Amino acid sequence: MSITEQPNIAGLITEITADNLQQVVTEVSKETPVLLDIWAEWCQPCKAQLPILMKLLEEYQGKFRLAKLNAEDPDPRVQRLAQDLMMQLQVRSIPALVLVHGGQVVNVMVGLQKEADLRALLDEVTMSPADRIQQQIEQLVADGQAEQALQLLQQILVEEPNNGELQLLQANLLLQLGQIDNARQVIEALPDDLPGAEQPKAKLAFLDMAQDIAPRAQVTTQLEAHPDDHEARYQMAIHQVLSDEMEGAFENLLEIVRKDRAFREDGARLLMLRLFNQLGADPLVRRFRNRLFSLMH
Incomplete structure (x- = not known):
């Protein structure tokens, strides 16, 4: 799976040159986490790692960037850069994945990595507070504790009543619990420009449609x-x-x-x-x- 086959994520990937490492890794990571992939054409584990990275890029929708450093780039300056960086990081083999966040190296992984392990590391640096709350809520719902999930969310909303992301979570959870009238009140109060607000609104419309269909x-x-x-x-x-x-x-x-x-x-x-x-x-x-x-x- 090549990068060119996925134009929707091509803009999230940068090839490291002799001159852009500081800008596209260190500086960019101050705003968005960067995963630096040190690889080579002959490296089979590197090739096996690429589809996993492409999948994560697509799923995370811009929450992290991928920078690719070819350890055997035709440009000898890039090769030296890769060698110096690997020595600095005490890395002796490839593929090597370096997670950079806030301008600092937060993790170095050597060898072919499992998707689940990469996902766990990325979640640590990409999840917003609302994402973490949603994760807790989803776990409670999965454990059959939907009411407890709603109570947790409502407690947090007392302290953050204007948090649009949490209001959106509340709307979706109320719909899931079948509390349609309460969900309708929350949904009608959502700001029109709130990202994701169209989803519970659409689902509410489907619920209205469902009143006219058979069980x-x-x-x-x-x-x-x-x-x-x-x-x-x-x-x-x-x-x-x-x-x-x-x-x-x-x-x-x-x-x-x-x-x-x-x-x-x-x-x-x-x-x-x-x-x-x-x-x-x-x-x-x-x-x-x-x-x-x-x-x-």
Whole structure:
């Protein structure tokens, strides 16, 4: 997987030259963490590491930058730079990943790294306070303690009542708990320009739509008996959206588009587009947008 195959993250990657190390690593890291990758063309572990780094770059959406230093660059000055840096860091082999944050080296990793280990290190330097709270809340919800998660969040909001990110978390959690009226009040009070506010608003709209559809168990039975029932498949997609089963919802809607564009006046395709807007940068969006485009053309 080459960098050029992923233009959406190419702007987050910089090749180190003999003159730009200070600027693109030390200086940039004062605003955004930088992961410096010391590699070489002959190094197979280096090549194996690259797809992992590309995946993390895409998922973290600009929360860190990648700087690549070729230890055997054609420019002898870059080679010397790599040698001097490795000596300074007491690194004797590659690949070597150097995490720089706030202008300081915070971690040096030698050899092929596991994705989970890299993710843990990146989370330490990229997670905002709201992200950390969200992580705690998600863990409580996963442990079946959704009410406790809501209580924790509401306690924090007493101290930070104007924190938009926390209000957004509260809206999403209320929706998840089925406290629709409370969620509606929180959502209607969210600033229009708050990043991510469109997602709970869209989900609330889906909940309103769900009032007119059959219970999920009934829809499941109907779809099992009649796989070509587009209305049942459409309603199942709405149920899946409400349960955050987005991939299944996309698959069902795409199936309707494939078989009957006229259904609900192209409603399945329009609902997919609405979901694309709701999910934003989610990797599922790019995958299913491409599949929808291929189907349409």
